[in-house]
Amino acid sequence: MGAKTLAAVMLVITAGVAGGLYVLSAPHPVAASSVPRRLPDLANGQVMYNAGGCISCHKPAAGQAEGDAPLPSGGTAFNTPAGTFYPPNITPDRETGIGAWSDVDFVNAVQHGISPQGTHYIPAFPYSSYGRMKVEDVLDLKAYLFSLPAVKAERRPPEMLLGAIGEAMMRRGTGLWKLLRGEPRRIAHHADESGPWNRGAYLVKAPGHCGECHTPRNFSMIPIPHAFLQGAPHPDGKGKVPSLIDLVGRKRYKDADDIANALQFGETFGYDKLSSGGMGAVQTNLSKLPEGDIKAIATYLAGLTGERQ
Amino acid sequence: MSNRRVLTVASGLMAVTLATSAVLAASPIEDRQAAMKAVGKAMGELAKIAKKEKKFDAATVKADAQTIHDKLGTAKGLFPEGSDKGHKTRALAAIWKDRSTFDAALERAEKASLAMTEVTSEDQFMPAMNKLGGACKNCHDKFRKPEE
Numbered sequence A: 001m002g003a004k005t006l007a008a009v010m011l012v013i014t015a016g017v018a019g020g021l022y023v024l025s026a027p028h029p030v031a032a033s034s035v036p037r038r039l040p041d042l043a044n045g046q047v048m049y050n051a052g053g054c055i056s057c058h059k060p061a062a063g064q065a066e067g068d069a070p071l072p073s074g075g076t077a078f079n080t081p082a083g084t085f086y087p088p089n090i091t092p093d094r095e096t097g098i099g100a101w102s103d104v105d106f107v108n109a110v111q112h113g114i115s116p117q118g119t120h121y122i123p124a125f126p127y128s129s130y131g132r133m134k135v136e137d138v139l140d141l142k143a144y145l146f147s148l149p150a151v152k153a154e155r156r157p158p159e160m161l162l163g164a165i166g167e168a169m170m171r172r173g174t175g176l177w178k179l180l181r182g183e184p185r186r187i188a189h190h191a192d193e194s195g196p197w198n199r200g201a202y203l204v205k206a207p208g209h210c211g212e213c214h215t216p217r218n219f220s221m222i223p224i225p226h227a228f229l230q231g232a233p234h235p236d237g238k239g240k241v242p243s244l245i246d247l248v249g250r251k252r253y254k255d256a257d258d259i260a261n262a263l264q265f266g267e268t269f270g271y272d273k274l275s276s277g278g279m280g281a282v283q284t285n286l287s288k289l290p291e292g293d294i295k296a297i298a299t300y301l302a303g304l305t306g307e308r309q
Numbered sequence B: 001m002s003n004r005r006v007l008t009v010a011s012g013l014m015a016v017t018l019a020t021s022a023v024l025a026a027s028p029i030e031d032r033q034a035a036m037k038a039v040g041k042a043m044g045e046l047a048k049i050a051k052k053e054k055k056f057d058a059a060t061v062k063a064d065a066q067t068i069h070d071k072l073g074t075a076k077g078l079f080p081e082g083s084d085k086g087h088k089t090r091a092l093a094a095i096w097k098d099r100s101t102f103d104a105a106l107e108r109a110e111k112a113s114l115a116m117t118e119v120t121s122e123d124q125f126m127p128a129m130n131k132l133g134g135a136c137k138n139c140h141d142k143f144r145k146p147e148e
Helices: A003-024 A042-052 A054-058 A103-112 A135-147 A163-181 A195-205 A256-269 A279-286 A291-302 B003-025 B028-050 B058-076 B099-117 B122-143
Strands: A078-080 A083-085
Touching: A003 A163, A042 A054, A042 A135, A042 A279, A054 A279, A083 A163, A103 A135, A195 A291, A256 A279, A256 A291, A256 B028, A256 B122, A279 B122, B028 B058, B028 B122, B058 B099, B099 B122
Parallel strands: none
Antiparallel strands: A078 A083
């Protein structure tokens, strides 16, 4: 085979592989017909907003209006090894926020990680967990966000290695990552467990997205299912995110009530373990949940012994 | 004792004192950890009242709040430049990068503990506790590493 032929064959293979990856990494949004019509429940939407911790990432950048109840207008830097992202404005402003989004746009974004423009969101946005939510809860969350005051805040483009090309590659790479990860599964109801346990399991695994930090990931950054909530290196690279397995047996907490108190009151009740590494903001969000939901989370967590998930 | 001997003994004692304080000063990390531990212990006592495991008693609240206030006052001087290394510590480099925010956060906690020393009745307790807990959390959130 001559050098020219070899080069041609290589070119064909490369193009084939690239084309194949391009096809494989394409986003597959769901159709509008798959989203149920719903009379939204704003109170439930607010529960999902706080359980989901939306404000932690979508909070306004320092210097912009910050108060006791900041609006999720986005702009605070989110640093990843691939670059710096600025979580967008999710207030209902039509130009700079999500005010023009349809229900199916919102479901595709939150549960499938696909923007209305048809590109993949990078998985720093925890849609792999939100993908386990009931679609009714997601629609209520949208209604709640739409009930907030609209804020004008332009989206800041990410600062990536290799700029726009790097961003495009990252987004396409995310498509391949989603294939490896598989579709998120809805949370099964365990008839042999109590109501609060089941509610807690749902809040922890779906909107609460606890596993995004508390579950270790494999080499392709996919959370390891059999190591669920067993603790992981801190995403910032300093220290560890602790294991949530056997919290009572390991004497981290006395019982489910103790865990509930820690989540609800944090340092006001002398629980200082939760305020570092980002958990402080999580605790602030969780403290806004109805008491029954906080207790449900605590019931589920207190029952985690390794075998029981 | 002759004057000279007194002088020798005195200077000897002084040398020992200086050496001891030098050793102590050489380890601000351990000192501030001891201070924070004492704060945590006193805070735990106040938390018992918040959790209604213990009855409100103005005198013990004042004593615990005073301990917190004193220890925070001590801690203030125990974060010198460069004391992010040399001993196991959860202090984040952000303390020295953003010193003014750190100092303000610590001062907020000091003020909240001072306000707690002025609590005389049960209905003043929880609001003061919310402020104090919030101040602890505010500083820990920003300036303390997650546990190892």
